[in-house]
Amino acid sequence: xxxxxxxxxxxxxxxxxxxxxxxxxxxxxxxxxxxxxxxxxxxxxxxxxxxxxxxxxxxxxxxxxxxxxxxxxxxxxxxxxxxxxxxxxxxxxxxxxxxxxxxxxxxxxxxxxxxxxxxxxxxxxxxxxxxxxxxxxxxxxxxxxxxxxxxxxxxxxxxxxxxxxxxxxxxxxxxxxxxxxxxxxxxxxxxxxxxxxxxxxxxxxxxxxxxxxxxxxxxxxxxxxxxxxxxxxxxxxxxxxxxxxxxxxxxxxxxxxxxxxxxxxxxxxxxxxxxx
Amino acid sequence: xxxxxxxxxxxxxxxxxxxxxxxxxxxxxxxxxxxxxxxxxxxxxxxxxxxxxxxxxxxxxxxxxxxxxxxxxxxxxxxxxxxxxxxxxxxxxxxxxxxxxxxxxxxxxxxxxxxxxxxxxxxxxxxxxxxxxxxxxxxxxxxxxxxxxxxxxxxxxxxxxxxxxxxxxxxxxxxxxxxxxxxxxxxxxxxxxxxxxxxxxxxxxxxxxxxxxxxxxxxxxxxxxxxxxxxxxxxxxxxxxxxxxxxxxxxxxxxxxxxxxxxxxxxxxxxxxxxxxxxxxxxxxxxxxxxxxxxxxxxxxxxxxxxxxxxxxxxxxxxxxxxxxxxxxxxxxxxxxxxxxxxxxxxxxxxxxxxxxx
Numbered sequence: 001x002x003x004x005x006x007x008x009x010x011x012x013x014x015x016x017x018x019x020x021x022x023x024x025x026x027x028x029x030x031x032x033x034x035x036x037x038x039x040x041x042x043x044x045x046x047x048x049x050x051x052x053x054x055x056x057x058x059x060x061x062x063x064x065x066x067x068x069x070x071x072x073x074x075x076x077x078x079x080x081x082x083x084x085x086x087x088x089x090x091x092x093x094x095x096x097x098x099x100x101x102x103x104x105x106x107x108x109x110x111x112x113x114x115x116x117x118x119x120x121x122x123x124x125x126x127x128x129x130x131x132x133x134x135x136x137x138x139x140x141x142x143x144x145x146x147x148x149x150x151x152x153x154x155x156x157x158x159x160x161x162x163x164x165x166x167x168x169x170x171x172x173x174x175x176x177x178x179x180x181x182x183x184x185x186x187x188x189x190x191x192x193x194x195x196x197x198x199x200x201x202x203x204x205x206x207x208x209x210x211x212x213x214x215x216x217x218x219x220x221x222x223x224x225x226x227x228x229x230x231x232x233x234x235x236x237x238x239x240x241x242x243x244x245x246x247x248x249x250x251x252x253x254x255x256x257x258x259x260x261x262x263x264x265x266x267x268x269x270x271x272x273x274x275x276x
Numbered sequence: 277x278x279x280x281x282x283x284x285x286x287x288x289x290x291x292x293x294x295x296x297x298x299x300x301x302x303x304x305x306x307x308x309x310x311x312x313x314x315x316x317x318x319x320x321x322x323x324x325x326x327x328x329x330x331x332x333x334x335x336x337x338x339x340x341x342x343x344x345x346x347x348x349x350x351x352x353x354x355x356x357x358x359x360x361x362x363x364x365x366x367x368x369x370x371x372x373x374x375x376x377x378x379x380x381x382x383x384x385x386x387x388x389x390x391x392x393x394x395x396x397x398x399x400x401x402x403x404x405x406x407x408x409x410x411x412x413x414x415x416x417x418x419x420x421x422x423x424x425x426x427x428x429x430x431x432x433x434x435x436x437x438x439x440x441x442x443x444x445x446x447x448x449x450x451x452x453x454x455x456x457x458x459x460x461x462x463x464x465x466x467x468x469x470x471x472x473x474x475x476x477x478x479x480x481x482x483x484x485x486x487x488x489x490x491x492x493x494x495x496x497x498x499x500x501x502x503x504x505x506x507x508x509x510x511x512x513x514x515x516x517x518x519x520x521x522x523x524x525x526x527x528x529x530x531x532x533x534x535x536x537x538x539x540x541x542x543x544x545x546x547x548x549x550x551x552x553x554x555x556x557x558x559x560x561x562x563x564x565x566x567x568x569x570x571x572x573x574x575x576x577x578x579x580x581x582x583x584x585x586x587x588x589x590x591x592x593x594x595x596x597x598x599x600x601x602x603x604x605x606x607x608x609x610x611x612x613x614x615x616x617x618x619x620x621x622x623x624x625x626x627x628x629x630x631x632x633x634x
Contacts, residue, residue: 005395005398005399008395008447008451009391009392009395011447012391012395012444012447012448013388013391013392015440015443015444015447016384016387016388016391016418016421016440016444017384017388018440019418019421019422019440020380020383020384020387020421020422020425023422023425023426023429023431024380024425026431027429027431030429057365057368057369058368058369058372059368059369059370059371059372059373060368060371060372060427061372062427100478120474120477120478120479120480120483120486120487121479121480121483122478122479122480123480123481198432200480200482200483221432221433222430222431222432224427224430225430226427226428226429226430228375228376229372229373229374229375229376230375232372263432264432265429265430265431265432266430267429267430
């Protein structure tokens with residue numbers, strides 16, 4: 001043994017204490033002064049992930065931030081809106097270059113597409129918009145699809161989609177990404193509607209008649225929010241099935257004020273049961 | 277003679293037993309007969325050593341004790357895993373019923389308390405089995421501590437969390453002479469170095485596994501740790517560093533030998549795959565040579581294992597689809613026989629060289 005027992009005890013306890021201190025100081029810094037943004041979310045934007053067998057005994061409550069992207073309009077009646085990631089039109093070559101990707105190779109060059117599409121995801125800041133213009137577009141698309149549907153089964157499906165867009169699907173959309181928080185905040189100043197969070201974007205090559213470079217938002221770094229004990233009685237989230245679908249018949253309406261701090265980490269400020 | 281660790285004491289005890297057995301054989305064959313005085317001196321010296329080792333390190337005296345010790349080691353390992361899992365699920369069962377402040381206090385108290393108990397047990401446990409149990413639980417409590425703090429306060433995931441885990445694992449490994457926790461520390465360090473390497477290349481750290489070359493710097497560092505850091509009294513640790521260094525080197529090569537798209541290199545994927553396959557063969561052969569030259573058995577064996585894996589992977593690529601299955605496995609078997617013959621020839625040459633030297 002190199003060290004005496006006392007030295008080891010002191011070193012180990014100091015390591016444990018220091019690690020916890022660093023983590024808690026970071027939390028305090030994140031929550032110090034005014035939040036970077038503050039959103040009033042409901043059960044539509046905060047859901048519970050599927051509880052696997054090992055999770056059944058978990059007495060803690062962690063909610064998933066349900067965010068969506070608006071994909072290119074396919075006119076498809078059966079298009080559903082529940083993604084936590086996906087391809088967006090606004091991640092074009094220009095945006096990807098701003099985010100630090102190498103788009104120097106023309107997208108028409110097919111045989112080397114793998115070289116550039118092999119660029120790994122980059123960490124970026126993603127702008128989430130709550131109940132804004134993009135959500136209205138998603139709602140309009142659902143209504144237009146319902147108007148276009150001519151077969152009985154399509155009409156039923158389209159009507160259900162409209163209802164879900166109005167009552168169940170998340171109103172939180174990823175609308176922009178960038179490398180600088182201050183620049184994004186200057187572009188989206190409304191802190192009650194736009195939250196800036198950490199995420200990652202992957203570059204992709206899209207084939208077809210007009211081959212192009214595009215991108216996918218892969219993930220949001222902090223997309224789970226812990227519910228402290230004092231708010232748990234107010235929150236009964238919609239549970240998820242193993243396939244990721246929600247069961248709106250289970251769970252009850254609630255609203256929660258979620259703040260995003262200086263490190264863009266979220267926490268729940270307030271929560272109450274019932275519709276807003 | 278002072279020994280630094282239980283493993284050194286056990287090795288010395290085993291050497292004494294083997295010495296006594298061989299001495300008895302030589303006496304029966306009439307080759308060597310010790311005088312009464314010599315025999316008494318040796319027995320007195322050995323007896324004193326064994327009594328001291330038994331008192332300080334609880335070593336195994338004979339083969340039966342060794343077999344029981346192996347059983348105790350397995351039980352200790354399984355018990356440690358089970359207790360660590362129990363701590364984890366116990367916390368998850370009840371944590372949601374406490375306010376945030378109480379959750380944090382429980383997490384910190386569990387980590388500090390379990391570590392302190394480990395240090396206390398180590399001072400009283402000569403066998404080392406209870407110490408291993410306690411050390412595993414202490415490491416699990418600390419890992420849960422940091423992980424749950426991250427969940428409670430929604431902290432952004434970071435590769436920096438691997439550093440304190442690695443530090444505590446190394447501290448416990450060296451203090452308690454535990455190779456299992458040394459492995460845990462090594463794995464944390466490998467993941468951290470690979471994640472940092474990936475970050476320096478501009479990617480988001482969490483995707484570091486998508487570029488197997490991120491693991492090469494970690495492999496290099498690990499291999500030289502036993503050279504740079506004195507390990508007196510921790511003889512069993514040096515092979516662990518070398519084995520994991522080689523695994524960290526060869527596994528990514530194996531992956532890249534079959535998945536060229538995962539490389540940082542800007543070249544045709546087939547070319548990259550071919551290059552890594554050749555490199556795999558060359559480096560594994562060099563590793564075998566190095567292991568034989570330096571007397572590092574674990575290096576030789578690991579190199580040989582990966583050489584065979586690279587070889588069989590190539591055979592599979594070339595012949596699995598085109599050959600009848602019985603013929604494919606016959607070829608594999610014949611190659612194994614050929615490798616045996618080559619290694620036997622090398623061993624004979626080595627023996628002749630050694631005899632020529634003496």
